Amino acid sequence: MSDLLSKASAADPDLEDDVLVRVDSLVKYFPVRGNGLVRRAVAQVQAVDGVSLSIRRGQTLGLVGETGCGKSTLARCIAGLIPATSGKVYFEGRDITNLSRRAMQPVRREIQMIFQDPYGSLNPRRRVGAIIGDPFAVHKTATGGERKRAVQDLMARVGLNPEHFNRFPAEFSGGQRQRIGVARALALRPKLIICDEPVSALDVSIQAQVLNLLADLQADFGLSYLFIAHDLEVVRHVSNAVTVMYLGRVAESGPGDAVYGHPRHPYSAALLSAAPAADPDAAADRQRILLTGDVPSPINPPTGCRFHPRCPKAQDLCATDEPALRTTAGDPSTHLTACHYPVAEGEILARADRRVQR
């Protein structure tokens, strides 16, 4: 694999052994075009603005954040589905940013995606066997009877009846369709699977089935996952490390227990306090931090810290200086927060004092 890659790409200068993917200051802007004849770009949607992260072999990185924070755009840049504006993506130490179609082809075998909507991501007019067999056809790795056998093995592996090979997606339930998506992603034995809200459309009992399946596959094949979801409890359950994004930037990242146990960024703290817990006593005891207002537009994001207009403890500095990601005293070195005034142990944000003009 690595010799296939070496032709087209440069080596990662900061390669660590167990890091599968490293993203370095990735930026993705989408132009907003005017209505004139030339359709000149009149503004930029700053969807992802300088995000760095790494995904370790055999581990799961959870990516959380609200609608419009850029998590799906980031995932698509990593998978090479859309070109990055600037920054680098390293896969197994090789730079795979903006490779040509041809050079990207072997990399695509290694990085697969599972999408949110099990209804929209499967072609309703094709049989399940053909859908799951597509990766073999595209990469010309198996044909005829061999392909059929491989597809049926995959179906059995993800908990589908291999005899249902000839059925159409419409004949399956939502959970089963998501299993079809998983089988398709698994076909070429990738090293990384990007799961973009894989269980959001499923009912809780089915959601648990699919989460268990993903965990089993990770253990069996040593897969790495980039797991995107808005359900914080689901992300905590599956992730080794968690990255919290807000408006195109990383607000906080670190080991799951650290981020969930002691969120340092006021946004992470608010997000965690807002997540509904299926436990009435916990819900009653919780100090909920209610944020005011909505997420600002990524076309014209706030200066300084992007969270400052909604932050319960913003000061003047936050409006002018952008905070860098750094470790708060007392935290493990991998727990990074981009905040001038990180939340202290035992601090009650719901009663924080705000000293900046809105």
Next chain:
Amino acid sequence: MGLLEVTDLRVSFPTADGVVQAVRGVSFSVERGRTLGIVGESGSGKTVLTQSLLGLTPGGQISGKAMFDGVNLVGLDQKSLQKIRGKEIAVIFQDPLTSLHPLYKVGWQICEMIRAHDKSVTKAQATERSIELLGHVGIPRPRERVNDYPHQFSGGMRQRAMIAMAISLGPKLIIADEPTTALDATVQAQILDLLLRLQQDSHTALLMITHDLGVVADIADDVMVMYAGRAAEKATKRDTFYEPHHPYTKGLLESIPRSSAAADRLRPITGQPPSLIRLPPGCAFHPRCAYVMDRCLTDQPELQPVGDAGEHRSACWLPAAAIGLTDHADELRTQAVEMARGEKAAKVAEAIAEAPESAGTVIA
């Protein structure tokens, strides 16, 4: 005597494939100032149940009784229903983008609601009232925003506008059908907070339909868990979460990833909900139930009192004392099952055990 008393409500839809039995004999009541959470998965009948009360299920065959403030809503003519809808019973739907008309200003849509029920209100008065309402539900600068179109509002603001519309006529009952499902966590927290505050201020009854047990844990007083068109369990919120009796409720609770048990394996309910056209005989949950007994295959259980308090009811043949998520409760369940599981039920149980949630052989 509750504000809304529903008795043995049944709704079915005749289709080319057969009769879809969406709701199969559900009874419940809601009092003023209280919140009843109706929980269930897709297809459990929770939405049809409430929509049928308001005559919003065209083609549905409805039977049973639904007494609202002394009036039976079942079989009521459209004209009388129209007077109740919006004014006495307001509904907040899941998707605020499709429930607001995209071509009319938000303020206009609230005014229309007010004037449809009271013709004596002038346009100017209605506009003033909608500005006041928008301010009340937390929309900043309501005097300017009242002239915005729905697309100029964010998702959270649209849902606030829907709530403003729902409370505009001071309804006695608000039905909220998955009101926060389409929203982000921080916005969801804002909306739930708002609903709870409005409900407490005006002493309204709230019917909260959701698939999210977290939402129920937050704002409900009582909970009804639905499965395949019937109530599986009815209890106070605390009993539902800490002393569940029905294996389905228990299964739902165990399916949720919880922070306390991070990295543990989840325990999903195996299989899938049944088709509402071809329902299994006996208890509809038996093909997925780990505690299946002979009786479950043939006899459909009714809601029976369980536990200590009379309020807690469950539709399950397991002994009434077997409540909770403790080992002791599980022992009681297992003992009961050992006594009452014959050859037929053993076969079903075997099939459940042999259908692992992520089956298959490992291929290298």
